[in-house]
Amino acid sequence: MNKMIPALVWNPRLQLFFRLVLGITFIYASIHKIIYPGKFAQIIYGYGLFPSELINITAIFLPFLELFSGLFLVIGIYKDSAALIINIMxxxxxxxxxxxxxxxxxFDCGCFSAEITGYxxxxxxxxxRDIIFLFMGVHLFITESKSNDD
Amino acid sequence: MEKRNKMIKELSVIVGLSVMAGFSINYFSPNGISYIGSWDTASGVITAKAKNDAVVREREIMDVKTVKQIFDADKTVFIDARPYKEYEESHIKGAVSFPPAQFDERIEAFLLNYSPSISIITYCSGRECRDSHELAQMLIDSGFSETRVFIDGYPLWEKEGYPVE
Structure with a gap:
């Protein structure tokens, strides 16, 4: 039993599964935001947490950070760095x-669509959902970093 | 140390690519936005200031008393751009419901009932709501050039105790 748990945690298939789930989710989440940055900016405003000077810059830059981090996870390059960025986000x-x-x-989370849909x-x-994704991301970061060390 | 440098390099590549792609695509996209938006409601309806932005300051009426004078003159059609459910609950007396999401379905009937020469005021739920501007732009594109936007919308009208139904 004691050996089964580490074997499951370090299972390469589990790593692949988490990489694909997180990668595809972040790529998908970025698409509407990239097409409609104005609507995404309004969603950021709706959170009521960000200085107005940074709202548009964030709306321009953040969807591409999601896209490239997700893409790198799916393709399988810079995996631990992509996982780290996703964990920070x-x-x-x-x-x-x-x-x-x-x-x-x-507020409207604007997670998967820049259309403002209401609460x-x-x-x-x-x-x-985000806590589950973060669990996957932390698992990926630890296991991928460890794989790179070996 | 080597591992740390490698990670810094990788992070720089991902962030650098995102910055370059983000700003380049925003520059060329027809939906691109300014680097700084207009997020202070004191200036009017909030907007990211996109290239194709429907929010036009010149169309905005900021003073509710001016809107009341126009209402009392009884020569202007008031159009409620909020969802029909909210309109049904209560709206400015005599206002017509026309949510911009239903524009394509309803514009033909609207054109049969109203001449493009009429004066129109659109409104929605206040300065964080863009629907009144979206609708005004669609109406102007359909020939209703005398269209303006009451930016404080229904909430302030009701608060002032002006006629509702």
Missing amino acids: LTVFIAAISINLIRGHE EVSSVHLLL
């Missing part, structure tokens, strides 16, 4: 959603 998303949940501020998806649901 997920940590920021989790913090932003949590702060708005605590202060009762309604339709529960923030708790979003938070749980």
Whole structure:
């Protein structure tokens, strides 16, 4: 039993599965934001957390960071660095959603579409989903870094 | 140390590619935005200032009393750009519901009922709502050149105690 758990954690198939899930999710999430940066900027504004001077720059740059990090994870190059960037982004998303949940501020997450859809998806649901993604990302970062050392 | 340098190099490549692609594509995209948007509601309806932006400051009426005077003159059609459900709950007295999402389905009927020479004021839910501007742009493109936007929309109209139904 004691040997089974590390074997499962270090399983290359699990690494591949997490890489594909995170990579494809981030690529998909970036597409609408890239096509409609103005709508994505309005979603960032809706979080009520970012200085107005940085909203547009973030809306221009962040979707491409999602795209390239996801792409590198799927292709399988710079895997630990791509996982690190994805983990940083997920940590920021989790913090932003949590702060708005605590202060009762309604917002649109804009996670997969830049269309403003209203407060339709529960923030708790979003938070749980991002925590699961972060778990995958941390697992990937640790195992990929370890693989590079070996 | 070598591992750390390798990671810094990889991170720089991913971030550098994202910066270059982001700013290049934004520059050439028809949906590209300015580097700094207009996010202060004191200036009017918020906007990222996109190249094809529907938010046009010259169309905005900022003073609710001016809108009330126009309403009292009874020569202007008020159009509610909010979702129909919100319009149904309450709206500016005499206003017509016309959510921009249903523009294609409803413009023909609208053209049969109203002459393009009429004066129109669109409104939605305030300065964080762009639908009134989106609708105004669509109406102007359809020939209704005398279209303006009441940027404080229904919430301030109701708060002022002006006629609703």
